[in-house]
Amino acid sequence: MTVTRKRKSLKRAGENRVRFLVNGNRVDLGIGEEEHQVGYSETLAETLRERLGLTGTKVTCDNGACGTCTVLMDGKAVLSCMTLTVECGGKNITTIEGLRHPETGALDPIQQAFIDEGAFQCGFCTPGIIMSAKALLLENGAPTEHEVKEALSGNFCRCITHYQVVRAVLAAAPGGK
Numbered sequence: 001m002t003v004t005r006k007r008k009s010l011k012r013a014g015e016n017r018v019r020f021l022v023n024g025n026r027v028d029l030g031i032g033e034e035e036h037q038v039g040y041s042e043t044l045a046e047t048l049r050e051r052l053g054l055t056g057t058k059v060t061c062d063n064g065a066c067g068t069c070t071v072l073m074d075g076k077a078v079l080s081c082m083t084l085t086v087e088c089g090g091k092n093i094t095t096i097e098g099l100r101h102p103e104t105g106a107l108d109p110i111q112q113a114f115i116d117e118g119a120f121q122c123g124f125c126t127p128g129i130i131m132s133a134k135a136l137l138l139e140n141g142a143p144t145e146h147e148v149k150e151a152l153s154g155n156f157c158r159c160i161t162h163y164q165v166v167r168a169v170l171a172a173a174p175g176g177k
């Protein structure tokens with residue numbers, strides 16, 4: 001559905017707010033064209049970074065080609081630069097900031113594995129890669145190397161850390177050896 005058709009259908013449905021969870025916190029935003037409201041073409045990446053201050057989610061290509069902006073939506077990896085915020089009603093969004101333990105602050109095992117394996121250089125692509133890896137491990141606790149490569153095939157790293165990344169994901173797999 002185009003943005004225009006989506007906008008008309010939301011207006012017909014009388015929707016003037018969008019409510020969803022981000023890292024367990026309730027987000028409730030008005031929909032409209034005023035500055036304090038979420039516009040119909042505002043992406044989830046923009047909302048996360050510019051309204052909610054969650055700048056761990058990075059944006060590079062802004063058109064679905066690089067994977068840098070990946071977050072979890074109901075446990076699945078999605079590209080936040082290709083997701084409209086007005087379509088997030090009722091969803092549970094997790095960003096890189098939401099991976100650490102809410103009480104102890106301990107890093108998620110996948111984050112720790114990236115550190116242990118040295119799976120980044122500049123780190124710009126790393127949040128997106130970690131979120132794609134997290135989605136894989138939520139679905140498959142013992143992926144093969146091939147499955148890891150498949151799951152991360154939409155994430156690009158200019159620093160060529162791919163070998164270390166694959167090692168880190170395999171090391172963090174709860175069902176792995």
Ligand code: FES
Pocket residue numbers: 058059060061062063064065066067068069070079080081082
């Ligand atoms: S910034 Fe979203 S895919 Fe590149």
Ligand code: FES
Pocket residue numbers: 119120121122123124125126156157158159160161
């Ligand atoms: S670590 Fe630099 S782009 Fe991936």
